[in-house]
Amino acid sequence: MAWTDSRIFREWVAGPMMQAAGTGYGGLDTDTVKAALFNNSITPDRDAAVGSTGFNTGTWTTGNEVTGASEWVTTGRALASKTFTTPSTGVAMFDAADLTGSATVTMSGIHGCLVYDDSITAGTVADQGVSFNYFGGATGVTSGTYSVLWNANGIFRITV
Amino acid sequence: MIDVTFNPPPIDWECPNCPVTDRTPWTAPNRFHDCPAMGGFTAPMIKSGSGARLVVVDREDYVGTEDVQTANGRPVMAIRVDRPDGSNDLVAYPPTAHGRAGD
Numbered sequence: 001m002a003w004t005d006s007r008i009f010r011e012w013v014a015g016p017m018m019q020a021a022g023t024g025y026g027g028l029d030t031d032t033v034k035a036a037l038f039n040n041s042i043t044p045d046r047d048a049a050v051g052s053t054g055f056n057t058g059t060w061t062t063g064n065e066v067t068g069a070s071e072w073v074t075t076g077r078a079l080a081s082k083t084f085t086t087p088s089t090g091v092a093m094f095d096a097a098d099l100t101g102s103a104t105v106t107m108s109g110i111h112g113c114l115v116y117d118d119s120i121t122a123g124t125v126a127d128q129g130v131s132f133n134y135f136g137g138a139t140g141v142t143s144g145t146y147s148v149l150w151n152a153n154g155i156f157r158i159t160v
Numbered sequence: 161m162i163d164v165t166f167n168p169p170p171i172d173w174e175c176p177n178c179p180v181t182d183r184t185p186w187t188a189p190n191r192f193h194d195c196p197a198m199g200g201f202t203a204p205m206i207k208s209g210s211g212a213r214l215v216v217v218d219r220e221d222y223v224g225t226e227d228v229q230t231a232n233g234r235p236v237m238a239i240r241v242d243r244p245d246g247s248n249d250l251v252a253y254p255p256t257a258h259g260r261a262g263d
Contacts, residue, residue, distance in 0.1 A: 102189040133254035137220030143247035
């Protein structure tokens, strides 16, 4: 089915967001949260079973991950300067510093990224996915830097 | 005799679409700015005199309900910095993932 849109995993909300016991989850603020790049062979599903939402599980396997010789190596890049805000009525937002590239890499066929919690080790699924963000088509780089600049509306938003 | 090490000169940056320029230490791999010619969109700059050009890559898929990033009303998927030697840099602009609780 390939990429179609950007979503938060249902199992993330039902799981660590509400019940963290036994998972190793300490909060997106303190945990290592990463973004890994993926090709268009995957089939993102916000309702996937929890065991299929982690990095290198389900459709999010390393075989479908797009990596470079450096910086964008397998497992992706860690998010820094994470923020948790309430920018408008009924809205809670998660954001982080842009992932600006500094290393020279060559990659192709990048269609989107998986944002996952690298500190979750058990209970639900290791490296449990938080959200997936679809870039909107194929992207790539030739002997240059690859950067991901998050939307001003954040990596994800929840409206209550 | 004292050994002295000289660092390379700073890098001058420019935007091919607006008058904004900047100067950074030689170690800076890239530079971004809110481009007035693109409605304030955060765009990369190019090294002055490099001959590079910016290529705005519009979203290639249906927007639908996606919370995309736009420049002058156009959904931007990426901006590519093309250099004369065939190499390039790529900046991707992912949409925001949304969730809704309640009615």
